[in-house]
Amino acid sequence: MIEYLLSAMILGLLLHGIHRKVIARVQGRPGPPIWQELLHTLKFLFKETWIPKTASQGLFVGVVALAIAIWSAALILLLSGGSLLLLFALYLIHKIIEHGTGLSSGSQYSKFGAIRSVISAASELPLLASVALLYLFTGSLMISDIEAYQVINGPLLIPAFPAAIALYMVILSKIHYGPFSIIEAKELVSGYWTEHFGVWRGLMNAAFGLKTFVLLYTFVIVFIGPIGLPLTLLSILILMITLSFVCATTPMLSPYDSVTVQTLTTGIIGIYIIYLGVFA
Amino acid sequence: MKRLHIQLIAILSGLILILSSIGAYLGAIPYASSALVTIIIFPAFIISIGLLLSARLKDGDIPFMGY
Numbered sequence: 001m002i003e004y005l006l007s008a009m010i011l012g013l014l015l016h017g018i019h020r021k022v023i024a025r026v027q028g029r030p031g032p033p034i035w036q037e038l039l040h041t042l043k044f045l046f047k048e049t050w051i052p053k054t055a056s057q058g059l060f061v062g063v064v065a066l067a068i069a070i071w072s073a074a075l076i077l078l079l080s081g082g083s084l085l086l087l088f089a090l091y092l093i094h095k096i097i098e099h100g101t102g103l104s105s106g107s108q109y110s111k112f113g114a115i116r117s118v119i120s121a122a123s124e125l126p127l128l129a130s131v132a133l134l135y136l137f138t139g140s141l142m143i144s145d146i147e148a149y150q151v152i153n154g155p156l157l158i159p160a161f162p163a164a165i166a167l168y169m170v171i172l173s174k175i176h177y178g179p180f181s182i183i184e185a186k187e188l189v190s191g192y193w194t195e196h197f198g199v200w201r202g203l204m205n206a207a208f209g210l211k212t213f214v215l216l217y218t219f220v221i222v223f224i225g226p227i228g229l230p231l232t233l234l235s236i237l238i239l240m241i242t243l244s245f246v247c248a249t250t251p252m253l254s255p256y257d258s259v260t261v262q263t264l265t266t267g268i269i270g271i272y273i274i275y276l277g278v279f280a
Numbered sequence: 281m282k283r284l285h286i287q288l289i290a291i292l293s294g295l296i297l298i299l300s301s302i303g304a305y306l307g308a309i310p311y312a313s314s315a316l317v318t319i320i321i322f323p324a325f326i327i328s329i330g331l332l333l334s335a336r337l338k339d340g341d342i343p344f345m346g347y
Contacts, residue, residue: 073319
């Protein structure tokens with residue numbers, strides 16, 4: 001199992017590198033090499049590391065361990081075809097990581113990032129809508145059942161298109177440099193993880209690489225179905241590139257606009273769910 | 281934490297992770313148990329490896345005292 005986790009971490013960091021490269025090319029810059037995020041993570045691991053005096057020591061280190069643990073759990077859950085609701089729960093725990101990371105250090109920049117993370121709780125709403133809509137179509141929330149449904153009825157991407165858009169928005173809200181990335185905006189230096197440096201930063205980078213891979217893999221499994229490893233990886237790559245295009249061409253929204261857009265999307269999908277549940 | 285302790289944690293957690301993976305493949309350990317062990321031990325393994333790689337702390341630069 002450790003081999004899957006390490007591979008997913010490395011692939012996730014490579015996807016982050018591709019993300020930066022595509023954004024740069026769209027904006028007319030050469031951009032860093034695609035393995036830059038891997039080198040970045042290694043660079044942080046070799047730096048001097050300590051815990052700031054103003055930090056809550058347990059929480060400062062604990063959030064790093066929790067970030068690695070929950071995304072490891074999410075990947076194992078996906079591979080074993082477990083419940084989508086459990087995946088949803090793990091995703092919600094990520095919110096605790098954002099809050100904990102921001103509040104643990106004692107720095108006002110990271111605290112502002114944590115407060116913005118609280119405000120952007122609306123980013124979880126599209127995921128709820130997506131899960132509800134998938135249940136209406138497949139009658140089950142087990143990932144293995146959703147895969148089996150797609151083997152018989154074809155990919156859910158077309159019939160459950162609003163759910164796909166909702167999950168796409170969820171991924172977009174968790175990706176770096178995106179329109180909803182208000183918790184790590186540059187006016188807050190690096191936002192909620194400004195004070196995590198050295199090994200802590202390197203490991204959080206690795207955990208977020210794992211997170212990116214897990215979220216994209218979830219999208220492919222849930223909306224395209226079991227298509228074999230090479231095609232799955234290709235789909236993940238294409239999905240990442242589309243996200244990078246959106247990030248490159250969309251300015252970062254202000255915190256309240258970000259919440260408004262996410263809530264409106266959820267509202268529209270909610271109306272669609274009610275329509276399907278009542279009339280269809 | 282002393283470097284020796286970190287080395288011990290890294291070696292022990294690495295061994296547990298490898299054994300639990302092999303055990304799950306051979307069917308000696310249930311998949312769920314192996315998954316649980318991996319989820320709990322993996323962060324300790326990664327953090328201890330990270331701390332082993334990190335540069336040793338040394339005195340900071342001498343602050344500028346004026347001309």
